Every structure is written in C-alpha cells, then in structure tokens.
Amino acid sequence: MLRGAKVGRQLARISGCRYYSKSEVSASLSSSYLKGHVRTDPVNVLPKPYYGGIHMVTLYTGSSIIGQQGAKFVSSLLQSSRVPVEVQPIGEEDEYFKSVLRNRAAVHVDINADEKSKARALKICNDLDLYVFKTRTRSFPGYKCRFPCVDIQMIGQNNMGNYSELEYSPVKGVVEALSVVTQAGNRKYLEHAFAAAVDAGRKRVTLVNKAKEWPLNDGAMVEDAKEIHCKYKDCLELELMEVEECISRLVTNPSYFDCLFASDRYATFLATICSGVCGGANLFSAVEMGDNHAVFKPLQTKLSLTNYSNLSAYGIISTIVDLLEYLGHRHCANELWDQMMRTMDDGICTVEFGGKDSDEYVISNINNQLKCTGLGGDEHSEKSE
Structure with missing residues (x-):
C-alpha cells in the first residue's frame, strides 16, 4: 500500500496537479522568515532622540488633503501646549520608516486603504516589532452613544x-x-x-x-x-x-x-x-506599540475608514493626549483632555455629531484655553500636589 508522501505523489500524477512535499513547504516557510515577513531578529534600537531637552516625533502626513489638515491640527495643539516636543513632518513613504526608527515615536494622520499603504503599515509593524495595539472607547453624553x-x-x-x-x-x-x-x-x-x-x-x-x-x-x-x-x-x-x-x-x-x-x-x-x-471611530485614538517604538493614530486611520471626508478634531486631540502621556508629559496630557471635555460640556460640537461647529473651531477654542505649563510642567504638578 502507498502511504504518506507516496499517496500524495500518486494522486498528483493522476490529477495533473503539482505535489508539494513537506521539505518544500518547510523551505518556503524558511524563506518567508528570511524575507522578514515574520520577525525573528531583535529590532535595532537607536539612542533616544532627546536633543536639548526636546523630544523629536515623526509626523506622517502623506500627500492627501486629509493628512495635511491633520498635520496642522497636531502642530497647533503641540505649540499651544508649549511642551518640549518638536515634530518632523514626513510626506514621502520611503522616509517614513527611517524616521520612525530614528525618533522612536510617530503620529500618523493620513488615511489610505490602498494596497501600497497597507503594505507599508505592515512593514512598520513587523520591522519595528509593534506587537501591541491599544485603543480606549467610551461613551460621551450627546455623542451618538x-x-x-x-x-x-x-x-x-x-x-x-x-x-x-x-x-x-x-x-x-x-x-x-x-x-x-x-x-x-x-x-x-x-x-x-x-x-x-x-x-x-x-x-x-x-x-x-x-x-x-x-x-x-x-x-x-x-x-x-x-x-x-x-x-x-x-x-x-x-x-x-x-x-x-x-x-x-x-x-x-x-x-x-x-x-x-x-x-x-x-x-x-x-x-x-x-x-x-460608542459613537464612531472619529471620537477615538489608537496606538501601535513595541518595546522601544510607538506609532499614534486617530482610530479612523488605524481602521482605514475612508468613508470620512476629514479627520475629526476629537480623534486628533485624543491621539495627542496619548502621545504626551507616552513621552512623560502627563500633566499637559490631562490638561488637554480636560479642555476637550470642556468643549463637549459647553455644547461645542461638530456637524457629524449634530452640532454646527467645524473641526477647526474646536481646535482653535482649545488652543485659546490651554493652560499647560510646558517645560517642567510635570514637576510643577507633582509639587503642587
């Protein structure tokens, strides 16, 4: 009687199909490991990008209008918060990975669902070993929950x-x-x-x-x-x-x-x-994290939801809050979050949630009210406690 591989080869001859032996499949898997599809080696970690007390953060905008709009929101919020964080805008996909590897932290505000963009996102997750995905969803009264x-x-x-x-x-x-x-x-x-x-x-x-x-x-x-x-x-x-x-x-x-x-x-x-x-992905943020690197995104971007015409101000604010906490500026992160909650309590609401205000107005209102202490802000908050 024919057994195991012999049966497979005999059936392959009869059907005219190619038979793959165990060694061939193993070799295929090994080659996939070598090509980097499955990470087996540790990530190369560069020194922390902390120059003169300022954190450098990659800001990927892409070439779309949505990405450019999101970049303006991110830059204005960080400037108003007066935290020692400086962004490095990146529009070219080829430079994105190198910049994240160098800066260790990135904010991704572009939304694309094409094959090339998906491949780039997978490459960064694999090559930087971003093995954890986090998001926090909650109910906000009056926001479709x-x-x-x-x-x-x-x-x-x-x-x-x-x-x-x-x-x-x-x-x-x-x-x-x-x-x-x-x-x-x-x-x-x-x-x-x-x-x-x-x-x-x-x-x-x-x-x-x-x-x-x-x-x-x-x-x-x-x-x-x-x-x-x-x-x-x-x-x-x-x-x-x-x-x-x-x-x-x-x-x-x-x-x-x-x-x-x-x-x-x-x-x-x-x-x-x-x-x-809880009301929609445009209210929340997400982060992909590894042991040494992190990429922060509005949840719209993480889920590649292209049915939105723009990035929501709430998702951008939540993303910056996560970034500031990750970099150690917890006091400023709490202040920024409190300001977003204040706008919700004051009835300032964008059109997508039944209001009449624009995302630009929400961001501007928060920028005008921010009271972050900036440099040394966390130390100040600890002393005040």
Whole structure:
C-alpha cells in the first residue's frame, strides 16, 4: 500500500496537479522568515532622540488633503501646549520608516486603504516589532452613544498570525494562507497586556477567542493567558469568551466589558464594533506599540475608514493626549483632555455629531484655553500636589 508522501505523489500524477512535499513547504516557510515577513531578529534600537531637552516625533502626513489638515491640527495643539516636543513632518513613504526608527515615536494622520499603504503599515509593524495595539472607547453624553457608562480598554495583538502574509497557490484555482503564531510572541503580548491592564486600573479582562474551532492557534494563547494570569489573580479577573458571544454582548450591553484582549485575528474588527457602539471611530485614538517604538493614530486611520471626508478634531486631540502621556508629559496630557471635555460640556460640537461647529473651531477654542505649563510642567504638578 502507498502511504504518506507516496499517496500524495500518486494522486498528483493522476490529477495533473503539482505535489508539494513537506521539505518544500518547510523551505518556503524558511524563506518567508528570511524575507522578514515574520520577525525573528531583535529590532535595532537607536539612542533616544532627546536633543536639548526636546523630544523629536515623526509626523506622517502623506500627500492627501486629509493628512495635511491633520498635520496642522497636531502642530497647533503641540505649540499651544508649549511642551518640549518638536515634530518632523514626513510626506514621502520611503522616509517614513527611517524616521520612525530614528525618533522612536510617530503620529500618523493620513488615511489610505490602498494596497501600497497597507503594505507599508505592515512593514512598520513587523520591522519595528509593534506587537501591541491599544485603543480606549467610551461613551460621551450627546455623542451618538445609546449606552451610558461604557468604558472599554482594548489591548490587542498586532503583528502575529495574519500579519505574516504567508500565502501561496499550490495549483491553479487554489490558494493557501498560513496564520503563523509563536509561543514567544503570544507570551510577550500577554505579559504586556496584563501589565497594561493593571496600570490602567482595570479589574476584569476578557480574552476573546475561538479555542474550540482553533485548538492549536487560539488554544495556545488561552493556555498561556491562564498561566500568566496567576501573577495577577489578586488584582485582575480573567474571563474567557467566544467571539460570537462577545459581539452579541458588545451590541446589546457594552458596559459589561472592562478590558478586552484579542489576537490580531479579532482585535481590529472588535475595535471597530466598540467604536461604533460608542459613537464612531472619529471620537477615538489608537496606538501601535513595541518595546522601544510607538506609532499614534486617530482610530479612523488605524481602521482605514475612508468613508470620512476629514479627520475629526476629537480623534486628533485624543491621539495627542496619548502621545504626551507616552513621552512623560502627563500633566499637559490631562490638561488637554480636560479642555476637550470642556468643549463637549459647553455644547461645542461638530456637524457629524449634530452640532454646527467645524473641526477647526474646536481646535482653535482649545488652543485659546490651554493652560499647560510646558517645560517642567510635570514637576510643577507633582509639587503642587
């Protein structure tokens, strides 16, 4: 009797299709690793770009009108905050990666969903090992949220599985796509996610998975999560939930959730649902983080939502708040956030949320009211406390 590979070769001869042996598939995977589709080497880390007490930050604007408008908002907010942060505008895609590698932090305000832009975003995530994606969605009264008291912290995996881009066609009309995950990658993500949840003051984390359908892929992450959770069981509750149940609860009772963990297979569309439930992606921001680099984006940009004609002022402000916190200017970040909440309480609202004001007016109003102390602001706030 024919067994194993012999059966495959015999069937290939009969059907006229090419047979791929185990060694050929392994060689294909190895070549994909060598090409950089799956990161195996550590990221080259340059010295911190801190010149004369000023942080340098990459500002990617692209060539679109939306990107140019977003860049003006970012620059004006940083100038009004008087923080020691200077942006380096980048419009050329070829210079973007080098600038982020050098500056370690970037603000991305362009929205593009074409194949080239997607490839560039994946390259940066892989080459800089930005293995975590974070966004926080919450309800703002009067801003299209049907549910009160919603506050969900999303911490998703960002550069495993589908990000490997491993696909090939063994025969005409047949395509195989591989989702490659590693235990080391899963554990690194989960260690960061649990620590971030504790730092954010969260009490319960929900790991969204399909371990029943994917026992080796999702099942491995579930087992690692249970093991790592033992270190945090005194301050964090771990809940395992199937994707279908999670989606059902998000659209009917989103206030049930506190913090969501998910692999890259589910993180992006769960973030889309969370933002939609809370009023829209144009209210929120996102960040892709690694151990040494971070890229900050309005959630519109992260989700590549091209149905918007412009970048929302609220998403830009939230992005700058995240950036300032990351750079250590927490006092100025809190002040900027308070000013955005003040505009909402004062009834200053853009057209997309039923108001009559423009995004430029919202930004200008906040710029006129900012009271950040700028240089030494965090030290001043600590002394005042």
